[in-house]
Amino acid sequence: MGQAGDISGTITLKGTPPPELEIKQVKEDINCGKLHTEPVKTRFYVVGANGALADVFVTLKGISGKSTGAAAAPAMIDQKGCEYLPYMLAVQTGQKILVKNSDPVLHNIHPTPLAAGNKEENKAQVPGQPDLTFVFPSPEIFLRFKCDVHPWMFAYACVVDHPYFAVSDKDGKYTIKDVPDGKYTLEAYHRKAAPASSPMTAEIEVKGGSVTKDFVLEAK
Amino acid sequence: MTESLPNPWLNRFALLTAGATLALLGIGGLVTSHGVGLAVPDWPNTYGYNMFLFPFSKWVGGILYEHSHRLMAAFVGMLTTILAGWLWARETKDRERWLGLAAIAGVCLLMGVRALPVYLALAAVALVMVPFSLYRIRYHPGSLRWWGIMAFAAVILQGVLGGLRVVWLKDEIGIFHATLAQVFFALTCAIALLTSRWHRARSNGTTLPTHSSVLRFLLMGATLLILLQLVIGATMRHQHAGLAIPDFPFAYGKIWPAMDPASVAQYNQHRQETVAFNPITAAQIALQMIHRITALFIGASVVLCAWAARRDFGAGHFLTRLAQAWVGLVVIQAILGAATVLTGKAADIATLHVMIGALMLALGTVICLVSRYGLVLVRKMDRLERLTPAPFGPQPSAAIGLK
Numbered sequence: 222m223g224q225a226g227d228i229s230g231t232i233t234l235k236g237t238p239p240p241e242l243e244i245k246q247v248k249e250d251i252n253c254g255k256l257h258t259e260p261v262k263t264r265f266y267v268v269g270a271n272g273a274l275a276d277v278f279v280t281l282k283g284i285s286g287k288s289t290g291a292a293a294a295p296a297m298i299d300q301k302g303c304e305y306l307p308y309m310l311a312v313q314t315g316q317k318i319l320v321k322n323s324d325p326v327l328h329n330i331h332p333t334p335l336a337a338g339n340k341e342e343n344k345a346q347v348p349g350q351p352d353l354t355f356v357f358p359s360p361e362i363f364l365r366f367k368c369d370v371h372p373w374m375f376a377y378a379c380v381v382d383h384p385y386f387a388v389s390d391k392d393g394k395y396t397i398k399d400v401p402d403g404k405y406t407l408e409a410y411h412r413k414a415a416p417a418s419s420p421m422t423a424e425i426e427v428k429g430g431s432v433t434k435d436f437v438l439e440a441k
Numbered sequence: 442m443t444e445s446l447p448n449p450w451l452n453r454f455a456l457l458t459a460g461a462t463l464a465l466l467g468i469g470g471l472v473t474s475h476g477v478g479l480a481v482p483d484w485p486n487t488y489g490y491n492m493f494l495f496p497f498s499k500w501v502g503g504i505l506y507e508h509s510h511r512l513m514a515a516f517v518g519m520l521t522t523i524l525a526g527w528l529w530a531r532e533t534k535d536r537e538r539w540l541g542l543a544a545i546a547g548v549c550l551l552m553g554v555r556a557l558p559v560y561l562a563l564a565a566v567a568l569v570m571v572p573f574s575l576y577r578i579r580y581h582p583g584s585l586r587w588w589g590i591m592a593f594a595a596v597i598l599q600g601v602l603g604g605l606r607v608v609w610l611k612d613e614i615g616i617f618h619a620t621l622a623q624v625f626f627a628l629t630c631a632i633a634l635l636t637s638r639w640h641r642a643r644s645n646g647t648t649l650p651t652h653s654s655v656l657r658f659l660l661m662g663a664t665l666l667i668l669l670q671l672v673i674g675a676t677m678r679h680q681h682a683g684l685a686i687p688d689f690p691f692a693y694g695k696i697w698p699a700m701d702p703a704s705v706a707q708y709n710q711h712r713q714e715t716v717a718f719n720p721i722t723a724a725q726i727a728l729q730m731i732h733r734i735t736a737l738f739i740g741a742s743v744v745l746c747a748w749a750a751r752r753d754f755g756a757g758h759f760l761t762r763l764a765q766a767w768v769g770l771v772v773i774q775a776i777l778g779a780a781t782v783l784t785g786k787a788a789d790i791a792t793l794h795v796m797i798g799a800l801m802l803a804l805g806t807v808i809c810l811v812s813r814y815g816l817v818l819v820r821k822m823d824r825l826e827r828l829t830p831a832p833f834g835p836q837p838s839a840a841i842g843l844k
Contacts, residue, residue: 244715252501263715326501329482333719341610344481367717370502372476375717413710418702441710 224429232389232409234274236440238266244373252326253303253371261373264308265413266440273393274411276309276436277369278362278379281397282356282406282422287370287383290316295354297321298366298376300328300346305366305376311388311410312380314360319352328368332378336361338378343369346393362410362417377412402426407434450634451527458520458592459629459803462589465513466622470507472510473678478615479505484604485555487511506681514600521596522549540621541586545593552597557608564601588632590817602625612679619675623799624668630803631810639768642665643759653753655810656746656760663767663804670735671798677728678795684717685725689782692730700726711768736778738802743771746808763808770801 241262246253248261264310267275299306301322301323312318320330330353331343338359347354357364361380368374379386387395405427408420415421415438444738472478480503481487487495491512500508521546529541548566551559574591583589595776599621606614632638677685692698693708700723709720747764752762777794 238715242713242715246715252500263713265713283704320666326489327499327504329480329481331482333717343479343481343610345488365717369477369479369482372503372505416706416710418706441707 225399226427226429227396227398227423227431228279228385228407228427228429228434229394230279230433232274232277232393232395232436232438233272234266234268234278234414234440235272235437236438238268238413241265246371246373249304250264250303250371253324253439256302256324261304263300267308267391268326269391269393271395272388273391274388275389275391275393276307276384276411276412277389277393277395277415277436277438278309278311278394278410279389279397279436280311280379280381280408280410281383281400282408284381284383284385287385288313288315288381289384290314295319297352297380298413299323300330300368300374303328303368303371304376305374306369307388309388310376310378311386312357312378313384314358314380315356316354316381318378320346320355320366322346322348322350324348327370328371328374330355330366331369332357332364334359334361334364334367336354336364336380339364363412379410395410402427408412409436409438411438414441446639448531449638451531452633452638453528454520455524455629457638458524459626459633461513461517461520462626462629463624463799465510465517465795466626467792467796468506468510468513469619469622470795471788471793472503472506472616473619474786474788474791475503475506476681476718477504477506479607479610480504480507481607484607494654511603514603514686518596518600521592521629525589525593526631527756527803528636529586532584532586547838548593548597552600555747560601560604564598567594567598567601571598585632588628588635590665592628592632595621595628599625615679616672616675619679620672623671623675626799627803627806631806634807634810640811653749655668656749657809659742659746659749660764660805660809660812663739664802664809665738666735666742667798667802667805670739671734671802672730672794673728674798677725677732678791680725681717681719681796682721682725683712683714683716684782684786685721685729687712687782687785691781692733698726698728700806723737733778736775740775743767760808760812763804763811767801767804767808769799769803773797774801784835838841 225382241264243260243262247257269275293313293316293319296310296312297319298310299321303326304322310318321327325348327345327347327353329343329345331353333341334357336359339361342355344353357380359380360382363377364380366376366378383396385400387397389395405425407425409415410417410420421436421438423436425432427435483489486492486506488499495508525546526542529545530538533541551563571591574587576596597693599618602614602618605662606618621808685693686698688694705721705723713765733823746770747761748765750758750761774794774797777790777797781791
């Protein structure tokens with residue numbers, strides 16, 4: 222087995238994104254409205270200090286059949302304050318996604334996949350009910366989860382066929398660990414600034430140590 | 442079989458069924474406009490409860506709309522069943538009467554089995570009964586019992602389609618469900634018309650002395666155009682993508698919007714959806730442009746109908762007045778269509794747009810029937826008068842059951 226290294230970097234947003242919208246339905250809902258004291262807003266561009274951009278999915282292009290998802294620890298989506306947390310999740314094919322309901326209200330969890338092999342389901346979850354489990358066998362970028370009881374609730378999962386991916390945090394930072402040496406194309410996806418049809422790409426080479434690659438996405 | 446006299450209570454009941462159907466359409470429109478069609482994930486139960494026993498305290502969020510829609514649908518189903526049975530019993534006797542009523546009761550009992558294969562079998566039978574009823578109506582236009590059977594079959598089919606939309610999670614079923622809802626409403630309005638004294642009084646051949654074939658063609662054409670428009674509208678709504686074009690009267694600032702992949706990607710990037718809408722596609726943009734263009738054709742054809750009716754029958758004739766009311770609905774609908782876009786598809790405005798669309802189809806159907814049945818009965822009377830010239834022979838109106 223050859224050597225491996227990490228790929229890391231910072232993702233920043235250039236330009237001024239449109240202001241996030243208040244989700245008025247939350248306030249109007251008899252149950253969900255009680256869970257917030259501040260207005261709940263959309264999360265299209267989660268931008269931190271110095272333009273750091275969160276919720277960017279970074280992955281290696283062209284790798285398939287390397288999934289270790291069946292053995293990987295489950296990923297978690299929480300329903301809290303009638304919002305999905307996190308807004309952007311990344312998992313491998315075959316990896317479990319647990320959906321938790323931390324709210325005192327009923328939700329339904331309705332993934333709406335588009336890739337063949339990934340199953341659409343619609344399951345109810347009352348408060349205190351054990352976590353629900355979802356598994357997707359096919360790769361898919363931005364697989365949407367939604368709640369039809371509270372239609373403003375939606376979040377995305379990126380499903381890939383290998384373990385080499387990351388999602389940028391609130392500081393715009395990401396790290397892909399243990400990438401085998403070699404030349405790769407790195408792809409960065411963001412729901413608005415770099416959609417599934419046109420991700421930002423960069424060529425990189427991993428040779429044992431760490432590789433740094435920053436991305437600058439543009440607000441559209 | 443002779444035709445029976447109008448029964449005012451039957452007519453009132455038919456009107457109640459039509460009114461309840463319009464209310465059901467409104468609630469269904471709210472379900473889609475709020476994007477909560479799958480807020481109740483099971484069917485025919487509601488979160489495991491028999492839907493009639495679902496606790497009121499749990500009617501929250503999207504469940505409120507979806508569950509209300511189901512209960513209202515059950516109410517309309519019940520009204521339609523009674524109406525069909527009433528119409529059947531009125532026009533039949535002896536063995537035929539009891540066989541028909543037993544068949545209707547049997548279908549209701551089978552619906553109570555609450556098993557998917559049974560629902561599918563009933564829907565398949567209903568699918569056959571609708572064209573069969575149309576066939577019977579064609580050859581017995583004055584007989585209403587087949588109108589009732591058609592409505593009964595349609596309501597069964599509609600209920601099963603609604604349930605399948607939930608359990609099979611297919612948006613396409615929603616398009617058929619929404620279209621059939623509009624057609625079913627027009628059907629209930631037709632029954633209300635045909636059971637009315639107003640219609641009988643105007644179908645006796647004395648108030649429709651001439652008939653314009655051009656007008657009849659125009660009326661039929663405009664009604665079919667409205668039906669096409671409703672199918673387009675249902676397709677747009679049931680793709681759950683929100684507004685494919687966010688501006689009006691232009692489309693993305695142009696008379697004809699760009700639909701290449703790069704432009705569509707850019708439109709999606711600029712969207713700020715606060716509910717879980719699907720991304721828009723070039724096909725959806727094209728569909729909305731077709732919807733707008735079809736609206737122009739509908740406006741022109743309905744105005745033409747009103748003009749032709751006035752030319753043929755005069756300003757005071759009931760056909761002219763109905764056609765003018767049709768023009769009024771077109772104007773309201775155009776305003777609501779623009780408002781739907783300009784308000785970012787506000788749920789109440791979009792729902793009103795759906796309801797006025799349904800009323801336009803229903804009124805078009807009613808006008809077509811008034812003109813068609815008037816003509817049919819005039820022809821019947823002409824024929825009978827030719828056959829019975831003797832001064833002491835049977836009166837034509839009595840011979841065809843008209844008083």
